[in-house]
Amino acid sequence: GAVVSQHPSWVICKSGTSVKIECRSLDFQATTMFWYRQFPKQSLMLMATSNEGSKATYEQGVEKDKFLINHASLTLSTLTVTSAHPEDSSFYICSAVGIEKPYGYTFGSGTRLTVV
Amino acid sequence: KQEVTQIPAALSVPEGENLVLNCSFTDSAIYNLQWFRQDPGKGLTSLLLIQSSQREQTSGRLNASLDKSSGRSTLYIAASQPGDSATYLCAVRPGQAGTALIFGKGTTLSVSS
Numbered sequence: 001g002a003v004v005s006q007h008p009s010w011v012i013c014k015s016g017t018s019v020k021i022e023c024r025s026l027d028f029q030a031t032t033m034f035w036y037r038q039f040p041k042q043s044l045m046l047m048a049t050s051n052e053g054s055k056a057t058y059e060q061g062v063e064k065d066k067f068l069i070n071h072a073s074l075t076l077s078t079l080t081v082t083s084a085h086p087e088d089s090s091f092y093i094c095s096a097v098g099i100e101k102p103y104g105y106t107f108g109s110g111t112r113l114t115v116v
Numbered sequence: 117k118q119e120v121t122q123i124p125a126a127l128s129v130p131e132g133e134n135l136v137l138n139c140s141f142t143d144s145a146i147y148n149l150q151w152f153r154q155d156p157g158k159g160l161t162s163l164l165l166i167q168s169s170q171r172e173q174t175s176g177r178l179n180a181s182l183d184k185s186s187g188r189s190t191l192y193i194a195a196s197q198p199g200d201s202a203t204y205l206c207a208v209r210p211g212q213a214g215t216a217l218i219f220g221k222g223t224t225l226s227v228s229s
Binding site for chain 1: 148157160162165214216217219221222224
């Protein structure tokens with residue numbers, strides 16, 4: 001149990017366009033979802049925390065107008081990178097947690113974004 | 117502020133060796149601790165999760181221990197194999213419910229045949 005599906009797994013887009021990444025919990029209700037960004041050979045950097053039905057909480061230094069997060073249901077959260085630039089190229093990973101369960105947080109498989 | 121440190125940053129061993137990866141955290145008030153594996157360009161695979169009340173967890177050739185009072189955890193890998201080559205990440209969940217995991221920078225393991 002506890003599967004999180006993330007799509008797309010990779011995407012290439014042109015500068016100035018927007019890209020949407022989806023994160024779905026397949027077999028549990030995700031009360032909270034997290035979005036991380038990972039630079040090459042670095043650890044995961046938390047970008048924002050989203051709870052179903054409420055606005056996301058962004059970490060310091062993360063532009064909320066550039067990285068739009070929507071958590072409209074208990075099984076889906078989306079991250080939209082708006083007006084993407086080459087410096088937004090990175091690996092983005094989502095994570096979800098449901099009602100208190102001992103198996104901890106579940107991660108998606110990640111999305112490799114390349115902005116050209 | 118909770119900080120997680122992993123030592124060593126990289127490790128190269130020949131096949132068959134037993135090895136230990138270390139993780140330390142500054143605030144002992146944690147809900148649980150999780151070890152993950154990440155292959156290059158891939159997502160995270162959960163290996164072991166230890167609740168704050170537990171001392172260790174085992175899965176196959178993997179054993180993770182937790183000493184909450186001293187802020188330390190170790191991941192023991194027995195009889196290492198080339199397929200174990202990956203980056204291993206340690207993450208703690210703060211005591212508060214619904215808070216994000218805090219990650220260490222990882223240990224990159226290379227097992228040669």
